[in-house]
Amino acid sequence: MMLFGSILTLFGALFLFLGALGLVRMPDVYNRMQAGTKATTLGSLLFFLGIAIRHWHGGFPVRLLLLIIFVILTNPISSHVLARAAHFTGIKLSSRSVQDDLAAEEK
Secondary structure, eight states: OHHHHHHHHHHHHHHHHHHHHHHHHOSSHHHHHHHHHHHHHHHHHHHHHHHHHHTOSTTHHHHHHHHHHHHHHHHHHHHHHHHHHHHHTTOOOOTTOOOOHHHHHHO
């Protein structure tokens, strides 16, 4: 059980690293939010789940499971709010982006 928890923690740390790398590599704010939100949500879930499995005694895993539920509920909402704010303040897509569906709706 300790090995399984360690592997989950390692995969979670890998996804968190890839999310950070996506924040540096993506061209605009919308792509950065996509990379950051998806990778950090999965990375955080795997990381917390691995720690909960490794320390399966007392009330510690219950707290981590509550934290996992909190992350699942708040990450998509915060990403959506940030994307709407960026769109309404006029931040444009990168020239490398293929299409902007919201720009056609505003005309």
